Amino acid sequence: MTEEKHTISLLVENTPGVLSRIAGLFSGRGFNIESICAAPTMDRLVTRITLVTRGDESIMEQINKQLNKLVNVIKVQDLTETDFVEREMALVKVKAEAKNRAEILRLVDIFRCKVVDVTPTHYTLEVTGTAEKLTALLDLLKSMGIKEIARTGSIAMTREKK
Amino acid sequence: MELTGAKIIMEILKEEGVDTVFGITGGAAIEMYDELAKTDIRHIMVRHEQGAVHAADGYARAKKDVGVCMVTSGPGATNTVSGIASAYMDSIPLVVFTAQVPTSLIGNDAFQEVDIVGITRPCTKHNYLVRSIEDLARTVKEAFYIARSGRPGPVLVDIPKDISQTTTNYKPSPRPSLKSYNPTYRPNIRQLRWAMGLIKEARKPVIFAGGGVILSGASRELTKFAKRLKAPVAGTLMGLGAFPGTDKLWLGMLGMHGTYRANMSVQSCDLLIGVGVRFDDRVTGKLGTFAPYAKIIHIDIDPTSIRKNIPVTVPIVGDCKISLAELNRLMTKESFTVDKKSSKLWLDQIEEWKKTMPLSYDQRKTIKPQHVVEKLYELTNGNAIITTEVGQNQMWAAQYYHFDQPNCFITSGGLGCMGFGFPAAIGAQVACPDKLVVDIAGDGSIQMNIQELATAMQYKLPVKIVILNNRYLGMVRQWQELFYDKRYASTDIAHAPDFVKLAESYGGVGMRATRPEEVEPVLKEGLNTPGLAIMDFLVEREESVYPMVPAGAPITDMLLVN
Numbered sequence: 001m002t003e004e005k006h007t008i009s010l011l012v013e014n015t016p017g018v019l020s021r022i023a024g025l026f027s028g029r030g031f032n033i034e035s036i037c038a039a040p041t042m043d044r045l046v047t048r049i050t051l052v053t054r055g056d057e058s059i060m061e062q063i064n065k066q067l068n069k070l071v072n073v074i075k076v077q078d079l080t081e082t083d084f085v086e087r088e089m090a091l092v093k094v095k096a097e098a099k100n101r102a103e104i105l106r107l108v109d110i111f112r113c114k115v116v117d118v119t120p121t122h123y124t125l126e127v128t129g130t131a132e133k134l135t136a137l138l139d140l141l142k143s144m145g146i147k148e149i150a151r152t153g154s155i156a157m158t159r160e161k162k
Numbered sequence: 163m164e165l166t167g168a169k170i171i172m173e174i175l176k177e178e179g180v181d182t183v184f185g186i187t188g189g190a191a192i193e194m195y196d197e198l199a200k201t202d203i204r205h206i207m208v209r210h211e212q213g214a215v216h217a218a219d220g221y222a223r224a225k226k227d228v229g230v231c232m233v234t235s236g237p238g239a240t241n242t243v244s245g246i247a248s249a250y251m252d253s254i255p256l257v258v259f260t261a262q263v264p265t266s267l268i269g270n271d272a273f274q275e276v277d278i279v280g281i282t283r284p285c286t287k288h289n290y291l292v293r294s295i296e297d298l299a300r301t302v303k304e305a306f307y308i309a310r311s312g313r314p315g316p317v318l319v320d321i322p323k324d325i326s327q328t329t330t331n332y333k334p335s336p337r338p339s340l341k342s343y344n345p346t347y348r349p350n351i352r353q354l355r356w357a358m359g360l361i362k363e364a365r366k367p368v369i370f371a372g373g374g375v376i377l378s379g380a381s382r383e384l385t386k387f388a389k390r391l392k393a394p395v396a397g398t399l400m401g402l403g404a405f406p407g408t409d410k411l412w413l414g415m416l417g418m419h420g421t422y423r424a425n426m427s428v429q430s431c432d433l434l435i436g437v438g439v440r441f442d443d444r445v446t447g448k449l450g451t452f453a454p455y456a457k458i459i460h461i462d463i464d465p466t467s468i469r470k471n472i473p474v475t476v477p478i479v480g481d482c483k484i485s486l487a488e489l490n491r492l493m494t495k496e497s498f499t500v501d502k503k504s505s506k507l508w509l510d511q512i513e514e515w516k517k518t519m520p521l522s523y524d525q526r527k528t529i530k531p532q533h534v535v536e537k538l539y540e541l542t543n544g545n546a547i548i549t550t551e552v553g554q555n556q557m558w559a560a561q562y563y564h565f566d567q568p569n570c571f572i573t574s575g576g577l578g579c580m581g582f583g584f585p586a587a588i589g590a591q592v593a594c595p596d597k598l599v600v601d602i603a604g605d606g607s608i609q610m611n612i613q614e615l616a617t618a619m620q621y622k623l624p625v626k627i628v629i630l631n632n633r634y635l636g637m638v639r640q641w642q643e644l645f646y647d648k649r650y651a652s653t654d655i656a657h658a659p660d661f662v663k664l665a666e667s668y669g670g671v672g673m674r675a676t677r678p679e680e681v682e683p684v685l686k687e688g689l690n691t692p693g694l695a696i697m698d699f700l701v702e703r704e705e706s707v708y709p710m711v712p713a714g715a716p717i718t719d720m721l722l723v724n
Contacts, residue, residue: 020280058473069465072342
């Protein structure tokens with residue numbers, strides 16, 4: 001069986017320790033987390049967690065069941081089985097010397113980024129998109145010298161039926 | 163009613179029908195204990211917190227109810243961890259109250275502070291730190307509800323000292339409902355019909371019963387089901403007593419130290435019906451080779467148990483008792499009958515396996531541990547509650563004592579926690595004061611919670627301890643003999659106390675047998691002693707447990723004799 005990337009959306013009770021229960025479940029059972037992102041929903045008692053993991057069919061079945069078994073978990077949805085929108089955001093501090101300042105701005109344009117901070121030596125870019133898009137941009141920026149990056153990890157939700 | 167936190171806890175214990183609490187007090191628990199002493203609830207003061215949890219475990223199993231513990235913060239709390247982990251693996255309902263330092267000191271590395279909620283997160287069904295007095299009542303109610311519902315398990319509630327002292331208005335609340343927790347009891351009818359289809363086609367069915375049958379009280383339904391189907395029944399260690407151990411259809415335990423006929427039956431059957439089991443590695447052996455010709459029906463209340471280790475044909479998520487009752491009803495409705503010819507062939511084959519390789523040992527000049535257990539079974543007419551320690555003693559108890567009733571065999575199955583048996587026997591004796599409770603022990607394990615002799619004496623609990631004393635950590639020695647060229651690294655424990663004198667020093671009675679002819683008189687004398695008795699049997703030092711399937715091998719690869 002092949003390991004595939006899965007994006008899982010969880011609704012959980014907004015109680016202390018809930019994130020650690022989920023992280024502990026993954027580490028204790030040898031599942032991996034590629035990214036995890038948590039923030040409250042409109043209901044302040046409920047938090048949405050978007051989690052990206054990898055596994056074959058049987059591992060994904062266990063991950064799904066084990067998450068459901070946690071008392072604080074309200075809903076588990078493997079978005080990969082549905083039509084869904086996925087976005088990630090990154091802040092990238094890139095070296096901007098005279099010779100490549102224009103090139104960076106062209107990339108900003110192509111990737112629809114924003115320049116959020118400018119100094120004589122650096123640009124800080126804000127970029128959103130799928131994880132693949134972010135990786136593609138970072139690959140292009142690498143040769144110019146990336147000083148720092150901060151990525152949020154994916155957030156995602158199903159597309160509304162038309 | 164304006165009540166302190168400690169008092170609210172007592173009110174809820176009463177509402178939940180708790181009559182006994184096991185534990186030890188301490189600085190942060192003093193308020194709870196002060197209130198506990200004012201109630202009618204019986205407190206069993208143990209001598210080590212691990213003993214409290216094992217005792218509550220034994221109590222819960224013998225009484226078919228929730229076991230309750232109360233301990234102090236810091237070391238009191240950390241000492242409960244092995245007990246909690248054992249109860250978690252065996253799905254035993256417990257509520258463990260740990261005291262905590264006052265909320266203002268949490269996180270400050272205060273005296274006797276430990277993050278017990280963090281420590282026990284992976285080995286509890288759920289746990290709580292109560293941060294506000296307003297949350298206390300709801301939390302404690304939820305703890306009991308979660309512990310006893312669905313697949314049961316231990317729930318820990320951490321109570322900071324100031325929470326136990328602060329007051330709030332308390333009024334009893336109804337059973338909690340949790341939007342994120344709702345166990346499935348009723349199986350899906352389509353799955354049951356699918357299962358019925360396989361049952362009708364089967365020519366060589368085997369039922370494989372586990373602890374879930376006992377936890378859900380489904381023994382009667384299981385027995386009816388098996389008889390109707392004329393299907394032989396094998397059990398896991400946790401499932402002993404789920405089906406009558408003296409019935410003709412009983413195959414015995416399966417797996418690593420299972421009977422020849424149980425392992426052969428499972429490996430040859432065309433339909434395996436797993437009820438309340440989790441296909442543990444000690445049962446399946448090498449996964450790819452387990453039950454190679456069988457379609458598998460798996461009934462369990464916990465969806466994570468299903469397809470965790472092995473693929474199954476028909477998964478049924480539901481309570482064992484309800485699911486089996488439904489299957490029985492379907493059989494009646496559809497006027498199910500067994501194909502007599504194929505059934506006879508199958509049962510004859512099993513009889514043959516039974517005759518060719520029965521459990522056996524060779525009685526020579528030294529006492530054989532199996533002989534002690536066999537005699538114990540005879541002398542107690544199979545009516546005792548048996549607890550065990552962990553290792554060879556546990557396996558011989560499982561093989562040579564036969565259980566006709568559920569809730570009579572109490573052992574640390576999943577975790578294999580040495581030191582379990584004696585405190586569990588204390589708990590079982592508290593739950594069933596009129597029953598004979600015997601701990602079948604090894605000389606290694608018994609020393610891991612031997613301090614509880616004081617507890618048994620203090621509360622006049624007439625527990626009987628049968629030590630199969632081989633002066634080795636025997637199970638590991640057995641592995642060293644078989645797989646490590648007899649290099650007995652750190653397993654010789656001949657340096658040990660005199661158990662007879664030890665019993666006497668605590669105020670109990672001790673006796674010893676060194677020759678086979680002394681076994682019966684010593685057992686008789688010990689079992690007839692009114693109070694606590696230790697019977698120390700000096701057994702053949704290098705006796706091994708057979709059959710044995712080496713770890714990771716197919717379960718037909720049985721080493722059968724010495």
